[in-house]
Amino acid sequence: MDQVSCDVLVVGSGAGGFATAITAAHHGLDVLMVEKEPVFGGTTALSAGVVWIPGNADAARQGFADSREDALAYIRHEAGNRFDQARAEAFVDNGHRMLAFFEENTLVRYKAQSVWADYHPDAPGAAKGWRGLMPEPFDGRALGDSFGRLRAPLASMMVLGGMMIARDDLPQFFRMTRSVSAALYCSKLIARYGIDRLSHARGTRLANGNALVARLAKSAFDRNIPLWLSAPVADLTTEKGRVTGAVVVREGRRITVAARKGVVLACGGFPGNAEMQGRFYAHVAAGKNHLSAAPATNTGDGIRLGQAAGAAFQEDAAQPAAWTPVSLLPQKDGSVVPFPHFIDRGKPGVIAVDRRGRRFANEARSYHDFVPRMFETCRDQGTVEAWIVADHRAFRRYGLGAAPPAPHPVGRFLRSGYIASGQTVRELAQRIGVDPEGLARTVADFNAHAAAGEDPEFGKGSDAYQRFNGDLTHGPNPCLAPLDQAPFHAVRIIPGDIGTFLGLKTDPATRVLDGDGRPIPGLHAVGNDAASVMGGAYPGPGITIGPAMTFGWLAGRQLAGIAG
Numbered sequence: 001m002d003q004v005s006c007d008v009l010v011v012g013s014g015a016g017g018f019a020t021a022i023t024a025a026h027h028g029l030d031v032l033m034v035e036k037e038p039v040f041g042g043t044t045a046l047s048a049g050v051v052w053i054p055g056n057a058d059a060a061r062q063g064f065a066d067s068r069e070d071a072l073a074y075i076r077h078e079a080g081n082r083f084d085q086a087r088a089e090a091f092v093d094n095g096h097r098m099l100a101f102f103e104e105n106t107l108v109r110y111k112a113q114s115v116w117a118d119y120h121p122d123a124p125g126a127a128k129g130w131r132g133l134m135p136e137p138f139d140g141r142a143l144g145d146s147f148g149r150l151r152a153p154l155a156s157m158m159v160l161g162g163m164m165i166a167r168d169d170l171p172q173f174f175r176m177t178r179s180v181s182a183a184l185y186c187s188k189l190i191a192r193y194g195i196d197r198l199s200h201a202r203g204t205r206l207a208n209g210n211a212l213v214a215r216l217a218k219s220a221f222d223r224n225i226p227l228w229l230s231a232p233v234a235d236l237t238t239e240k241g242r243v244t245g246a247v248v249v250r251e252g253r254r255i256t257v258a259a260r261k262g263v264v265l266a267c268g269g270f271p272g273n274a275e276m277q278g279r280f281y282a283h284v285a286a287g288k289n290h291l292s293a294a295p296a297t298n299t300g301d302g303i304r305l306g307q308a309a310g311a312a313f314q315e316d317a318a319q320p321a322a323w324t325p326v327s328l329l330p331q332k333d334g335s336v337v338p339f340p341h342f343i344d345r346g347k348p349g350v351i352a353v354d355r356r357g358r359r360f361a362n363e364a365r366s367y368h369d370f371v372p373r374m375f376e377t378c379r380d381q382g383t384v385e386a387w388i389v390a391d392h393r394a395f396r397r398y399g400l401g402a403a404p405p406a407p408h409p410v411g412r413f414l415r416s417g418y419i420a421s422g423q424t425v426r427e428l429a430q431r432i433g434v435d436p437e438g439l440a441r442t443v444a445d446f447n448a449h450a451a452a453g454e455d456p457e458f459g460k461g462s463d464a465y466q467r468f469n470g471d472l473t474h475g476p477n478p479c480l481a482p483l484d485q486a487p488f489h490a491v492r493i494i495p496g497d498i499g500t501f502l503g504l505k506t507d508p509a510t511r512v513l514d515g516d517g518r519p520i521p522g523l524h525a526v527g528n529d530a531a532s533v534m535g536g537a538y539p540g541p542g543i544t545i546g547p548a549m550t551f552g553w554l555a556g557r558q559l560a561g562i563a564g
């Protein structure tokens with residue numbers, strides 16, 4: 001068997017893995033990264049790349065006064081009796097330091113977003129903006145040949161067959177037919193994309209999580225950190241209770257990697273593990289449907305490896321995964337790709353209904369809050385499903401799921417049946433198998449109050465986060481308008497996730513703990529391989545990548561022997 005050695009072996013190339021590797025290398029350690037897939041970036045490359053960092057410097061520069069006490073009070077409120085004070089303090093105290101480190105020493109660049117509210121903005125310690133930061137777009141050409149090895153975003157989330165739209169490009173695309181400056185902005189992006197496609201398989205203006213991973217990867221490659229692709233860790237090696245390295249399978253050979261300082265598990269949790277879904281997701285245990293938007297190859301390897309070395313797995317959390325409703329976008333080859341519905345539910349002229357044609361939730365609340373309402377309304381059915389319904393004005397103004405707003409063509413979404421349409425509400429209901437009388441009654445009741453900006457049933461648009469999901473230029477309530485312009489349209493949604501929350505027990509210094517709460521020497525876990533620091537709650541935008549990078553940074557420092 002071949003043998004190599006390093007100071008630190010990092011398993012996985014998402015936000016957690018790259019943050020750890022770059023920090024450890026910066027402090028002089030010899031780092032090796034290994035990645036199971038032929039592409040790097042993991043779930044992070046599919047994500048919006050947003051990080052939630054209370055007290056970040058960009059917000060402070062722009063006059064937003066955050067406090068440690070407020071941030072901790074909010075996490076305590078959200079996590080409830082699963083609040084882990086020591087880890088929460090480690091996150092809040094170090095998140096802004098982590099970001100400052102990456103902005104100073106790498107190509108990572110973030111901008112705080114003034115209007116991105118915490119998801120429960122009226123709770124104690126919550127903020128109505130500034131804690132969520134968006135990565136700046138990046139030119140993929142700077143990666144050279146490695147651009148082709150960066151995991152591509154979900155096909156459902158690109159337009160024109162390969163163009164990325166940044167989260168903060170969206171308002172421009174929504175206004176494209178109504179504003180000259182927005183039309184100009186979008187035309188420039190589309191023209192750049194057209195030129196890109198002459199020489200590349202997809203657009204090279206990277207946004208969101210793809211931009212974050214590209215920025216991290218370029219920074220890691222510039223430091224000569226080796227990254228082995230198609231190289232899964234099969235086993236950890238141990239000696240007298242200490243993790244000493246791992247066995248990596250590379251090009252059919254088993255290579256023993258000795259890691260003098262330690263191994264860091266950053267394999268991105270278990271969203272692709274059907275057996276674990278069946279054990280920990282109540283609806284899957286009951287035989288119901290689920291589709292993860294995270295890579296199917298994130299099969300919980302880190303958790304299995306940790307447990308084999310004696311690690312404790314934290315089974316208790318408010319929710320076992322970060323939920324999101326997904327629709328199923330048909331592809332040319334007959335497969336379907338999930339589209340996560342993060343924001344369209346909140347728009348004016350849009351509601352969500354169950355099979356009875358009844359609304360069952362405040363559509364503008366977060367994706368993580370919305371899915372449990374789907375479970376509840378479908379509790380007596382074998383399938384968990386609902387429909388997001390829009391009138392034609394809303395459909396063309398905001399798009400619906402993967403179907404983009406005007407002036408982009410939507411023919412393929414209609415022809416494939418992804419979007420169903422009807423000239424009347426009853427006709428639409430018949431097409432999608434929803435009770436026509438129920439839907440007609442629901443739309444009439446909703447419309448009776450919507451124009452006045454009221455939703456007596458669910459209070460859609462009643463806080464700052466919900467209004468952000470709406471249309472801030474629309475009044476009196478950014479989330480409400482009657483559905484009164486034919487034809488009417490609907491997309492079917494089912495439960496999905498964007499990653500798991502259950503994970504290995506770790507201490508504030510990222511050391512993996514055994515069943516007695518003692519650190520296992522030589523073993524760390526970050527990102528979704530570690531149990532959620534939020535206790536399975538979803539307090540705000542970026543609450544998984546923010547902690548993944550913060551604990552990655554802490555792991556790198558810890559391994560380099562830097563205290564505090």
Ligand SMILES: Cc1cc2nc3c(=O)[nH]c(=O)nc-3n(C[C@H](O)[C@H](O)[C@H](O)COP(=O)(O)OP(=O)(O)OC[C@H]3O[C@@H](n4cnc5c(N)ncnc54)[C@H](O)[C@@H]3O)c2cc1C
Pocket residue numbers: 011012013014015016017034035036037040041042043044045046047048049050051052231232233234266267268269293294297298299301302340497498499500526527528529541542543544545546548
């Ligand atoms: C559409 C979408 C949008 C999202 N948006 C956001 C957002 O804006 N902000 C946010 O905070 N969260 C977001 N999330 C969730 C977020 O992306 C994940 O929680 C986060 O990226 C997980 O990071 P990670 O480093 O733990 O794992 P990953 O990024 O998944 O990386 C893990 C890597 O480990 C590799 N691996 C697995 N097993 C092995 C093995 N045995 N050997 C070697 N390598 C292995 C995997 O192949 C993978 O590449 C989103 C998710 C999705 C799907």
